[in-house]
Amino acid sequence: MDKIFGAFFAGLIKFGTLDVVAANGRRFTVGDGSGKKLAVRFNDRNAQILFMIDPELRFGELFMDGRVEVIEGSLYDVVALASENLMRADPGPSPGGFGWVRLLQEARAALRRLARANDALRARRNVAHHYDLDVRVYELFLDGDMQYSCAYFESDGESLEDAQLAKKRHIAAKLVAGPGASVLDIGSGFGGLANYLARFCGASVTGLTLSKAQFEVSRRRAAALGPLAADFRMLDYREVEGRFDRVVSVGMFEHVGIANYDAYFRKIAQLLNEDGVALVHTIGRAPGPAATNPWIGKYIFPGGYIPSLSEILPAIEQSSLVVTDLEVLRLHYAETLKAWRERFLARREQAKAIYDERFCRMWELYLAGSEAAFRYEGLVVFQVQLAKRLDAVPLTRDYITRAEADLRRREAASTLSEAGE
Known part of the structure; x- marks a missing residue:
């Protein structure tokens, strides 16, 4: 032996x-x-x-x-x-x-x-398994805006708070969402991105979540923001009717299920106006298709699957949508997870008081293993911009930089206004 x-x-x-x-x-x-x-x-x-x-x-x-x-x-x-x-x-x-x-x-x-299709009932059950934990656990390691997805580090040594703000700014710039634009946020989490789009772009935003905990936090935060906030609903994206100028989904596609990719992109096409723009931000596999880590699938994200581009793009091609921009964020999630892991370990005793030692061991391994996968195993983040028309966005990517600069000015003006109050 x-x-x-x-x-x-x-x-x-x-x-x-x-x-x-x-x-x-x-x-x-x-x-x-x-x-x-x-x-x-x-x-x-x-x-x-x-x-x-x-x-x-x-x-x-x-x-x-x-x-x-x-x-x-x-x-x-x-x-x-x-x-x-x-x-x-x-x-x-x-x-x-x-x-x-x-x-x-x-x-x-x-x-x-061969995995079972992620139907509406199973999707709700899988979401509840992970996202309906005691919210105090997430507060231990997330940034102040409760962003639970990959941050965007614009420079070395940038704080998690600044990198998460940069992520929202970067996505908003790619959406090209002006005042009054109708936006659907599929998988709106704790509401930070939806509220950012409403507050700094002047958009009319509807956020969808299947998590009761996230829904309650989002509604509470929206009430505090007043008329500039997004509207949040506890609803499956497959149940939504109507058309929107913009559709955004951050950190949700990993839960769609490989059997549902065609239906997912057809639904986005159905929801999007003819001149609309969509952005899907998802973890992806650079080396190609592979199975979900069995421990992650059993204990952390049941029903989750990380796709490769070779699995995403054929579904897009069948949906009448066209890819207007594709960006690969390489080590950004590794740095995000490092920050989360360090914050969690610094408050580990508080997490233990909420749950127990076994939970703390599980969560530490989840954060550590995920960080290692992004550093060494080829996991990345894909930001896929989609439209029905080739002229839906400007011809060069300069518009993203210009929009980010404008959003920075609006953020600064809002901060000064709040300080004045």
């Missing part, structure tokens, strides 16, 4: 330095001796067996239950080392741990289209 366990880990970690302490106290080292020394400990023999059966699923479960512990370095260091080894491994057949991991990944990828 010990020899098999050691050989399995030796196949997993080829680069870096990781000490593994087995349940019987035996300690062995894997990797090439480079980098920071890290160490993990397995607290029972069954944990070792479960880990070897399915590392991607079982490591998270064992860590949550305290059956695996990080004893040197941080949890992020360990999962980042695993992610980096996975990406640097020989793409051909490989022995030991990664050979088995690859087989599991290929099997899951082959079966990914």
